[in-house]
Amino acid sequence: MKSKNILWALVLLFNLAAMPFAANASETPKEKKPLTEAQQARIDQMIRRVEEIKKMDRSKLSKEERKDIKKELKEMNAEAKAIRGQGVYLSLGAIIIIILLLILLL
Template sequence: MKKIAYFLSVMFLFTAFAPAAMAKDVKKEKSELTAEEQLRLEEINNRVEEIKALDFADMTKAERREVKSELKEMRAEAKAMGNGVYLSVGAIIIILLILILLT
């Protein structure tokens, strides 16, 4: 039974990391940002600098939460412009849980 569990966990591991390994081998040229995307990226950078300059001690909890969610949205948008390949943390956690539960 343990051999089957180890075999399945290794297979899940290879399935999770195989796309990332293949993506590293493929060298694709970075596409230049369009003028609109460059402008939006500059707006995001300016807004982040404004947020860094804010005094969080004077804010209420709801305002801080709102600023935090705004930063998360801008970060996701900036990453989407980068066209990168990422392995999610959730996938890694699920793989680890499967390994722990099967052993």
């Protein structure tokens, strides 16, 4: 009975030790595509704007101004992700139009 418990403990130990390696094995590094000059200029402009916002004293701003800055930062983040090619963005309206076109054509 004792040897059976030791055997199960060893099997469990080896299986748990192998899990992180199996998880890392499936990840393939993606090649980053080079940015055009216009895209790099826009990213540099966004970085300068973010640094400018970081240097601001936000405690003196009104609630509306803070909301506007937060909205601007979110938009810049989404734009930067789109430039880097980290996703496909389709609005809900675009999806509905695509579905309607597919229904009408098929």
